[in-house]
Amino acid sequence: MGAWSANLYGNDTTCDVRDAYKKLLQSQIANEEAYEKIKDECRAYIGDEDEPLFWYALADTQWRLGRLTPEVKEKTLYWIAKNGGLELWEESKNGGAGWKKTLQKLKETIMSPMPPEKTIKKPIEFIRNPWDIGDVYAYQFHSEGSKESGLFGKFIPIQKIGNEEWYDGWILSRVQIYDKVFDSSPVLDDLKDIRLLPFDTPDLFITGERDVVHFPIRMNSVLESYHARDYPKKHLTYVGNRPDDRRMPLSCINSGSYPWRTIDDWLCYYYQSWRDFDYSVENGGCVFPKASDR
Numbered sequence: 001m002g003a004w005s006a007n008l009y010g011n012d013t014t015c016d017v018r019d020a021y022k023k024l025l026q027s028q029i030a031n032e033e034a035y036e037k038i039k040d041e042c043r044a045y046i047g048d049e050d051e052p053l054f055w056y057a058l059a060d061t062q063w064r065l066g067r068l069t070p071e072v073k074e075k076t077l078y079w080i081a082k083n084g085g086l087e088l089w090e091e092s093k094n095g096g097a098g099w100k101k102t103l104q105k106l107k108e109t110i111m112s113p114m115p116p117e118k119t120i121k122k123p124i125e126f127i128r129n130p131w132d133i134g135d136v137y138a139y140q141f142h143s144e145g146s147k148e149s150g151l152f153g154k155f156i157p158i159q160k161i162g163n164e165e166w167y168d169g170w171i172l173s174r175v176q177i178y179d180k181v182f183d184s185s186p187v188l189d190d191l192k193d194i195r196l197l198p199f200d201t202p203d204l205f206i207t208g209e210r211d212v213v214h215f216p217i218r219m220n221s222v223l224e225s226y227h228a229r230d231y232p233k234k235h236l237t238y239v240g241n242r243p244d245d246r247r248m249p250l251s252c253i254n255s256g257s258y259p260w261r262t263i264d265d266w267l268c269y270y271y272q273s274w275r276d277f278d279y280s281v282e283n284g285g286c287v288f289p290k291a292s293d294r
Helices: 012-026 031-041 051-064 070-081 097-111 144-148 260-273
Strands: 135-140 155-165 171-177 213-216 221-224 236-241 257-259 280-282 285-288
Touching: 012 031, 012 051, 051 070, 051 097, 070 097, 144 260, 221 260, 257 260
Parallel strands: 221 257
Antiparallel strands: 135 155, 135 236, 155 171, 171 221, 213 285, 280 285
16 A cells, blocks of 8 residues: 555545545445445455555545444544554654544544535536547637637647547547648548648757658647546537548557647647648658758
């Protein structure tokens, strides 16, 4: 178990128990059932050195949600009396004084009048991967930063070329971006012979006076969203669906993923970065001449 502070939730175990119990309640089951399920899910803690932490987290969470049961309260007071979990701090300079204060505070909390039972709402589900493979959407710049670069109100095409599995089983969109902006939303025929915009910056590949640099470069990436509000739906216009005729190598998902929430910022930055550079793509890498005069 990892511990980083003497606070009640300054370790992995209490955080895991708290989050797992809340998740069970969010599934809209009764408190009694959630209690039985959390004991089953965390049965490895019972009889282990982490058992006190299990009861502490459960008691604190139940109390704050107005659901503290007599059994959980009794178990928690038992372990508090034994300074359960103190062994984590045996070698600390103050002998675990901070942890003892945490346990005293927890005892005072669960011995005080419990607040009314709180309503637990089911999390709102949202679609993290709304596009089909081959879909092309035109993203419209709208931030203050895009005004400074002259991109405000203009459209840039983005195409989904695949699905990628992310953490917790999320399926996210892998996209490539066409390196051209339009005054109005384009049509599919407008995309012919347009180069792709790299998910990198030229300064990573061109240095000094060298005329040409050969280097792998990210030509696609994965877009992630953690909340429904991250996805800029009102700034996206559907263009159509077309096959991916570029077939660029896929960049590593762990080294290159980008948030929908800040797309206006990073997309504006990359577009501006490549204005003065000509490049061609060969065998999954890029060939870079010197900066052009345009």
